Amino acid sequence: DTEVTQTPKHLVMxxxxxxxxxxxxxxxxxxxxWYKQKAKKPPELMFVYSYEKLSIxxxxxxxxxxxxxxxxLLNLHLHAxxxxxxxxxxxxxxxxxLAGTDTQYFxxxxxxxxx
Amino acid sequence: GENVEQHPSTLSVQExxxxxxxxxxxxxxSNYFPWYKQELGKRxxxxxxxxxxxxxxxxQRIAVTLNKTAKHFSLHITExxxxxxxxxxxxxxxxxxxxxDMRFxxxxxxxxxx
Numbered sequence: 001d002t003e004v005t006q007t008p009k010h011l012v013m014x015x016x017x018x019x020x021x022x023x024x025x026x027x028x029x030x031x032x033x034w035y036k037q038k039a040k041k042p043p044e045l046m047f048v049y050s051y052e053k054l055s056i057x058x059x060x061x062x063x064x065x066x067x068x069x070x071x072x073l074l075n076l077h078l079h080a081x082x083x084x085x086x087x088x089x090x091x092x093x094x095x096x097x098l099a100g101t102d103t104q105y106f107x108x109x110x111x112x113x114x115x
Numbered sequence: 116g117e118n119v120e121q122h123p124s125t126l127s128v129q130e131x132x133x134x135x136x137x138x139x140x141x142x143x144x145s146n147y148f149p150w151y152k153q154e155l156g157k158r159x160x161x162x163x164x165x166x167x168x169x170x171x172x173x174x175q176r177i178a179v180t181l182n183k184t185a186k187h188f189s190l191h192i193t194e195x196x197x198x199x200x201x202x203x204x205x206x207x208x209x210x211x212x213x214x215x216d217m218r219f220x221x222x223x224x225x226x227x228x229x
Contacts, residue, residue: 042219102210
């Protein structure tokens, strides 16, 4: 299995809602990532988990809360978002650690619209 | 942190011509340079990558070159086809460490005219 899967594909939420994005991989990878991508822009790194520990947090607002329940799963909890948070949220995974070969494989993304 | 610049932002070529996209990076510790292709509404997909111990790598119509001294790397697509039309992103990271921080260039929108 060489796929990263994400659910849901689309999400529309109000500014007072609480929702979660989910990501899953079964490649045995030990690093997982959340990126935010606005239209016509490159993906921007939000969070990196390495061996289930948060290793990079790019000063993302606290209304985004990541969670890594185990090495195959990555969640992004959303609360009190703003309309400018509307974007494509991409999950990725890579082998991670000191083994090198850190190719990142992306999921299909969740297109989020905040009303 | 790493800063990656990519040029041009848009590129239009005739089918069968070659296309070249160039990137520069700032962190001399970066040692892994992937290229991703992203079609409209789809995920970024890895098309080729190169590591700092190699100067050039080729895969059929796609090649990547790396100049560590100048800190720049380039993507070359030969015999372009309409299905090559997409946005291409270069990226740079330090592979082989626990710092899995990959930075993307701004992207190049390639249009191949039939």
